[in-house]
Amino acid sequence: MKLNKIVCLAVLCSVGSRMTAQETYPFRNPQLSVEQRVNDLVSRLTLEEKVKQMLNSTPPIDRLGIPAYNWWNECLHGIGRTKYHVTVFPQAIGMAAAWNDALIKEVASSIADEGRAIYNDAQRKEDYSQYHALTYWTPNINIFRDPRWGRGQETYGEDPFLTSKIGESFVLGLQGDNPRYLKASACAKHYAVHSGPEKNRHSFNSDVSTYDLWDTYLPAFRTLVVDAKVSGVMCAYNAFQGQPCCGNDLLMQSILRDKWNFKGYVTSDCGAIDDIFNHHKTHPDAATAAADAVFHGTDLDCGQSAYLALVKAVKDGIITEKQIDVSVKRLFEIRFRLGLFDPVEEVDYARIPVSILECRKHQDLAKQLARESMVLLKNDQLLPLQKNKLKKVVVMGPNADCRESLLGNYNGQPSRMLTPLQAIRERLNGWAEVIYIEGVDHVDAVPENQLKEYMRQSKEADVAIFVGGISPRLEGEEMPVSKDGFDGGDRTTIALPAVQTQVMKALAAEHIPTVFVMMTGSALAIPWEAKNVPAILNAWYGGQYGGEAIADVLLGDYNPSGKLPVTFYAQDSDLPDFESYDMQGRTYRYFNGKALYPFGYGLSYTDFTYSSLNLPKVCHTTDKEVQVTVTVKNTGRLEGEEVVQLYISHPDKKILVPLTALKGFKRVHLRSGEAQRLTFSLSPEDLSCVDENGIRKVLPGTVRIQVGGSSPVPTLATPLKLVESTLKMIGNTHIIDK
Missing domain, CATH: 2.60.40.10 (Immunoglobulins)
Structure with missing residues (x-):
């Protein structure tokens, strides 16, 4: 027993001595400049240690007291994919529909607060796993050039100016205004000419004219880099003009680093370095691909192994260790600017408690943004509904009681959320009977006998509220979806699935006044509904208060004020080839046809x-x-x-x-x-x-x-x-x- 105590004491003394030595290293001194501290730290690393710090999941460096760090985190519309309950705001396209850059800055600041609280709590628990870091790969400022792209829901729409303003506000709110520390690190993605198709994004080559590049695809990135001082940029999977984006001469060197003088870090999209040699096949192996990406300024490999080949690349003379140092220093500079190596008492953000998660202020912001995102597309004097004139209300449709369609993608989970059905029932409690008709799918056909039963249940209804549209289960990032109208996350048609029009036609035949509440992340072609349904509300994927915001608008508790951040076309033939990135004929800026609902459109209950x-x-x-x-x-x-x-x-x-x-x-x-x-x-x-x-x-x-x-x-x-x-x-x- 005595011997064990002596051994334990010796180990403790050794650890204590080592920690004391670590604390005396210059990189631990908060009084030195970030540059001095970064230079000192990187000078102490071996080549192998440097390279491992260039993967998104970095291992600890125990001898220097540096903990593990996983760079990959998401906060598209609230902290995403975390085990904590968090505030969930409307999907990004819904944020843009509010056209309220000041509110977006407040929202982003609240998201950063929640992210800091989670990080602080995880650090205390020594939890260094994914989705606990302070480097968020948000916002997505790609231009939503074509409504068939499944990830367009993650963007701020089709317009470079609106995207720039909303994106800049989000970055400023997320990164904070502390002159010394970042509250969180934002990342502008996916740089720069990237917007589908999803199914071949790993090998796709986009090519646009110099005019379109500078007129459409680059302005938002320039705003975030030059004006908002975004701390990170993510390069895209695809190639541009024959060169993979993460190793592109024009995008990465000439524009980003030279012309815009970007000093932050660049991460690859996840697996994009592997794509260089596996799918683009511009390089023979991982070593040459990784070296070329680093040479072009891609500092971090979101991947499992490609950048590990940099050790071989240095030893083979493909790239120098000095060039590796440039990237490693950029990465550690972000971590120092976040205050991750400073005492808690030095960093105000490090003391944000978990009690701030879903706090009243953040809930109020989520509710306000959800309300402001609602876009009233049509109203033949049916809305707002008058409670005292309602006796029977029918609610139906695939999104009526669907939580997933409120949450969008890259989302967190709130502790409280009402679906549209639940919110309508709550508002009409004591006023009217609310009948919910289940069974209508987003895409699958309704048998004729079933449709007749739906109509029987709807008899004598004062109003039918059909909550339809599409779903994040159908559109999104590289999805294993193959249904009529949908392919791999993208859409093969912009038409509303025929089954939904079939149901609304049946309601019209029964002379039941109908409100179509459309939940979607992209523009839908609804020519029959636009002509025949008396009221249409576009509700996007509205976040945890999306259901309540729908009820507020329908029942007149809130006067709708959202405007479309994308053009709603009338038909597929209005669109050019999906794989063409040429802007002619696309978006309100170059579309010569007649839109069903134009960019910037949105009605109100007042004039x-x-x-x-x-x-x-x-x-x-x-x-x-x-x-x-x-x-x-x-x-x-x-x-x-x-x-x-x-x-x-x-x-x-x-x-x-x-x-x-x-x-x-x-x-x-x-x-x-x-x-x-x-x-x-x-x-x-x-x-x-x-x-x-x-x-x-x-x-x-x-x-x-x-x-x-x-x-x-x-x-x-x-x-x-x-x-x-x-x-x-x-x-x-x-x-x-x-």
Whole structure:
């Protein structure tokens, strides 16, 4: 027994001595600069240790007292995939439908608070497993160029300006405003020309003109990198112009690192390094592929083994250890900026408790955002429903009582959530009988005898609420789904599944007033419903308060104010080939056809009028900004919110330009009869065009300014004449006046 005690004491003394030595290393000193600390730490690592720190799941370095760290975490619309109960906000496309960048910043800040609480608790428990870190691979700022892409639900829509504004606000909220520490680390993905198809994303090669690259695909990434100072970027699976994105000369070196001077870290998408040699086949093996990716600035391999070949690559002279050091230093700089090597008392964020999870403030934000995301597409005076006039209400449809369709993908789990059915029942308790008709699937046909039974149960209903659309079980990331209209996560048609139209036709034949509540992550073609169903509400995947927000809108407890962040086309023939990334004929900026519901569209229960649009008649191309003012008045009976949108077009330009382009928006709350004067400031970048060489220019000529509540038809419009002046700069880009 004595001997055991002596051995234990010796071990404890050894550990204590080692910890004391570790604490004296310069990298442990919070008073030194991050650069000094990173340099000291990396200088103490062996080549093998460095390489293992370049995988998403990093092992501990016990001799230096460095714990394990798994970089992979998600917070698309709340902390994702965690075992803790968390606040779940509307899916990203629903966030964008609120058109409220200030609210998104608050939401992202609350998400970061919950993430910190989870991390702090996990650290105390020595839980270093996946989905407990502070490096979040969010936001997804790819342009939703085609509604058939299953992951479009994760984006902020089809417009570069709206995506930039929402994405920037999310990054600023998530990363926080502490001058010393990041609250959390955001990551702009998937850089940069990436939006399906899912089934061949590991070998797909996207190619676009220089014009489309700079006009559509890069602006949001530039905003997040240059303006929002996002700390991470994720390169995409696919190749671009023949080179895999994670080893792409133009994207990774020329633009990201050189032109935009990005100093943060780059991670591959998960398995993308393996794709370089297994699927793109541009390199013969892991060693050459990994070395090329690191050379191009991909610092982290989200994968199991590809970057382990870097040890061989160094020994074979393919890449130098000094180049490995560049990436390892970038990775440790993020961890130092998060305060992960500093005493808890030094980092305010390190003291956020788990009691903040699902706190009242975060719940209120989730409820507000869910309400603001609701887009009323049609209302033939059926909504809002009057409780005192209802006796029997039928609720049916595949999403009526489906939790999954509220939660979207990359989601967490809340402790409380009401489905649309549950929320409607709660609101109508004591007012009306609510009959729930089960059995209608998203896609599978309804037998005729079953349909007759549904109609029998619906007899004498004052209203039928059909909660349909599609589901995250049908659209999403590389899914094993093969149903009519769906393939591998993407869609083969934008049409609403025929079975749902069949049921609504049957309700119409029985003369039952019907509300179609459409839950979806992408645009659906609903031409029959648009013509024949009296009320249509687009509810996206609304998060934990999505069901309650639907009930609030239907029963008049909230006046809808959301606007579409994507174009709702009328039919498949409106769309170009899915695999073409050419923007001609796509999105409201280049689509010449008639949309079923245009980008920016959304109705209210009240009316708004616009007047007194004022701006200079003439300005110089070098003016710092142009002031545009407009008055908006609520002329209806109810108070409500309006999203005021400003668009510009260049009608006399000989070069390729968008038909019209969003350049400003403001959300304003007005009481009945109240008016407010709003001011927009247009920068030179807002007034500029992109030429065929990708150069952004302010050109002399006429600019048409449009201000209204739903695009592309303006409520008010007026021309602005730009007159020629001297050479100017926008960011890193020359603006040429000729």
